[in-house]
Amino acid sequence: MPFGPLILSAVGLGAIAMSWTYGLWSFGSPGAGLMPAAAGALLVCASAAEIRLAVPRWPTFSRRLLAHAGALILLPFASLGLGMLAALAAYVVAVLYVIEGRRLLSAAGIAGLATGGCWLLFEKLLSVPLPKPLFV
Amino acid sequence: MDIFANLALGFGVVMTPGNLLVALVGCIVGTAVGVLPGLGPTATISLLLPISVYLDRTSSIILMSGIYYGAMYGGSITSILIKIPGEAASVVTCLDGYQMARRGRAGAALGISAFASFFAGIVATLGIAWLGPQMASIALLFGPVEKASLLLLGLVLILGVGDGSKTKAVAMVGFGLLCGTIGVDLVSGEERFVFDIPHLRDGFGIAVVAMGLFGISEVLLLAEDKDAANEQVSFRPSLSELLPNRAEAAASAWPAARGSVLGFFLGLLPGGGAMLASFASYMMERKLSRQPELFGKGAVAGVAGPEAANNAAAQASFIPLLCLGIPANAVIGVIMGALLMAGVTPGPKLMSDHPELFWGVIASMLVGNVMLIVLNIPLVGLFVSLLRVPANILSPLIVTFCVIGAYSLNNAMFDVFAMIGFGILGYGLRKAGYDVAPFLLAFVIGSMFEQNLRQGLIVGFGDPLVFIRSPISAGFLAFAAAILAVPLIAARIGRARRARSSEQPSTHGQPTS
Numbered sequence: 001m002p003f004g005p006l007i008l009s010a011v012g013l014g015a016i017a018m019s020w021t022y023g024l025w026s027f028g029s030p031g032a033g034l035m036p037a038a039a040g041a042l043l044v045c046a047s048a049a050e051i052r053l054a055v056p057r058w059p060t061f062s063r064r065l066l067a068h069a070g071a072l073i074l075l076p077f078a079s080l081g082l083g084m085l086a087a088l089a090a091y092v093v094a095v096l097y098v099i100e101g102r103r104l105l106s107a108a109g110i111a112g113l114a115t116g117g118c119w120l121l122f123e124k125l126l127s128v129p130l131p132k133p134l135f136v
Numbered sequence: 137m138d139i140f141a142n143l144a145l146g147f148g149v150v151m152t153p154g155n156l157l158v159a160l161v162g163c164i165v166g167t168a169v170g171v172l173p174g175l176g177p178t179a180t181i182s183l184l185l186p187i188s189v190y191l192d193r194t195s196s197i198i199l200m201s202g203i204y205y206g207a208m209y210g211g212s213i214t215s216i217l218i219k220i221p222g223e224a225a226s227v228v229t230c231l232d233g234y235q236m237a238r239r240g241r242a243g244a245a246l247g248i249s250a251f252a253s254f255f256a257g258i259v260a261t262l263g264i265a266w267l268g269p270q271m272a273s274i275a276l277l278f279g280p281v282e283k284a285s286l287l288l289l290g291l292v293l294i295l296g297v298g299d300g301s302k303t304k305a306v307a308m309v310g311f312g313l314l315c316g317t318i319g320v321d322l323v324s325g326e327e328r329f330v331f332d333i334p335h336l337r338d339g340f341g342i343a344v345v346a347m348g349l350f351g352i353s354e355v356l357l358l359a360e361d362k363d364a365a366n367e368q369v370s371f372r373p374s375l376s377e378l379l380p381n382r383a384e385a386a387a388s389a390w391p392a393a394r395g396s397v398l399g400f401f402l403g404l405l406p407g408g409g410a411m412l413a414s415f416a417s418y419m420m421e422r423k424l425s426r427q428p429e430l431f432g433k434g435a436v437a438g439v440a441g442p443e444a445a446n447n448a449a450a451q452a453s454f455i456p457l458l459c460l461g462i463p464a465n466a467v468i469g470v471i472m473g474a475l476l477m478a479g480v481t482p483g484p485k486l487m488s489d490h491p492e493l494f495w496g497v498i499a500s501m502l503v504g505n506v507m508l509i510v511l512n513i514p515l516v517g518l519f520v521s522l523l524r525v526p527a528n529i530l531s532p533l534i535v536t537f538c539v540i541g542a543y544s545l546n547n548a549m550f551d552v553f554a555m556i557g558f559g560i561l562g563y564g565l566r567k568a569g570y571d572v573a574p575f576l577l578a579f580v581i582g583s584m585f586e587q588n589l590r591q592g593l594i595v596g597f598g599d600p601l602v603f604i605r606s607p608i609s610a611g612f613l614a615f616a617a618a619i620l621a622v623p624l625i626a627a628r629i630g631r632a633r634r635a636r637s638s639e640q641p642s643t644h645g646q647p648t649s
Contacts, residue, residue, distance in 0.1 A: 004564070005307070015329070019328075022326050022328055026324070028597065029590060030589065030590050030593060031324065032328055033328075035313065036314055036317040036328060038313070039316075039317065042307075042310030042313065043310030043314060044310075045310075046307035049303045050301075050303050050307060053303065062360055065356065067359075068355070068359035068531075069359075072352070072556055072560075075535070076552045076553050079549065079552065084543065088540070091532060092532040095528075095531070095532040096529065096532060110529060110532075114533055122544060126544070128543070128544045130540070131549060
């Protein structure tokens with residue numbers, strides 16, 4: 001199945017349906033729904049043409065990619081609990097030590113340098129209030 | 137007073153140790169801001185507004201303008217090296233700059249970018265000094281009707297960006313336009329695709345979408361390929377090898393010149409000048425090129441033209457502010473705020489009431505551009521050495537900077553979630569053979585287009601013919617129609633010719649009676 005064009009067509013159809021409720025034309029001028037409806041129609045038409053042309057194939061994902069994607073998805077949730085800098089340090093160590101197989105000391109060193117630099121630049125110099133750990 | 141006397145007055149103001157130091161600080165901070173994804177010049181200049189109170193008003197504007205065009209320089213560095221646009225105007229540089237870097241010409245791409253920006257900066261500054269006041273009136277010719285048509289032309293041109301199929305590009309334009317409509321509709325106040333999520337009311341930020349689609353998706357693509365992740369650039373080239381060679385310099389000269397002129401004129405238009413200029417320059421170079429198939433694969437003109445255009449536009453956007461008191465974009469709006477705080481009202485009388493400020497800022501642009509090239513060229517080697525870090529180490533570091541950059545935009549975790557979401561979306565689209573560049577460009581241009589289209593229709597009392605009655609608008613629409621129609625007509629003529637030529641041999645081969 002050509003998943004890409006099918007999903008995009010579904011997104012386009014959903015957008016058109018929702019745009020209808022916003023109103024396409026009101027008081028002699030375009031309504032809030034006109035632009036999303038036009039964009040959705042463009043997406044549906046182009047994706048429908050692509051379904052016809054696409055070569056059906058099943059998507060495959062390597063374990064390495066899934067591990068990276070999993071770490072990436074967990075990162076913002078961890079930031080909410082551990083605080084952003086600790087979560088980023090944990091992420092860098094997890095990626096370098098667990099997924100990439102580097103030595104723990106080297107992974108921890110890189111994580112320390114990266115998060116230390118970020119702390120100095122963003123929190124100290126630019127006064128960005130980075131999320132703090134919940135337990136502090 | 138003639139232009140030289142005016143510039144001499146400006147140089148007299150800038151060439152004091154204090155103002156030179158301020159210009160240098162502005163250039164350094166601007167370059168750093170451009171390099172860091174997320175934190176843009178608008179936020180930085182806003183943060184510096186309180187400092188401007190302690191500075192002389194000319195010095196504060198010199199500092200802020202230095203940050204602005206410094207950011208245009210710096211934005212290209214991460215675009216070229218790691219495909220993360222530091223600035224919206226640097227998105228187009230990702231397309232060919234990153235490909236040049238992958239072919240081992242990262243230094244050349246950075247050098248071309250720096251020289252093209254420098255050249256454009258000089259051209260734009262001289263343009264401001266020479267033509268500025270007259271050109272300012274051109275900006276007034278562009279109302280919502282003309283801008284809507286210009287942006288529609290931009291949307292049509294986007295179809296030529298990227299190297300995927302045309303139907304896929306159309307789908308990406310549609311998807312980008314759709315994502316650009318998320319949030320509160322500015323005309324009716326209606327919430328669109330918000331799903332009761334308060335953060336979605338403002339829509340997605342350009343930086344969030346760009347970092348996700350380009351940066352995070354690249355990290356995922358690298359994660360997929362173990363060999364690529366362990367890849368490391370092992371060469372240690374000299375500075376002369378890092379800089380553009382003769383052929384690359386020659387190939388970049390005309391694109392930089394054209395980009396400078398185009399950027400200068402587009403920079404005069406309110407809203408998105410630098411972004412629109414870099415994109416328009418890219419499309420123009422692609423159309424003019426004898427080898428358009430090289431675009432997206434590391435074409436020198438694809439770096440030189442857009443880089444020149446975005447820098448020229450950034451500087452030209454000062455003209456409507458200084459000559460008419462109209463801020464052309466958000467950054468210029470903040471600078472206007474600083475002027476007002478200093479008791480200076482920008483407008484037609486600025487040049488006569490405060491000539492030292494007007495010409496001082498213009499002269500500071502010349503000085504600032506020299507400073508930027510002197511700062512940036514020796515650092516090319518240092519920037520390129522970043523590529524010697526193996527990709528599997530670089531990837532988590534890219535994520536670290538993107539996450540903090542996304543968070544720092546609004547100090548909201550929502551932006552981090554959104555960026556990662558766009559990263560996964562970008563990965564999926566790229567795996568399915570879709571180019572994400574048309575998506576991002578349509579996302580940026582779409583919201584401006586919709587706003588101007590609807591304002592134009594309000595101006596025309598709902599009559600769509602208002603877009604044809606304006607000669608400028610009609611010109612843009614005719615150009616857009618020609619771009620769409622000419623390839624179709626040419627393909628049809630080609631098919632007819634091929635059909636005729638395939639029929640001819642059989643006719644000749646028939647026996648005559």
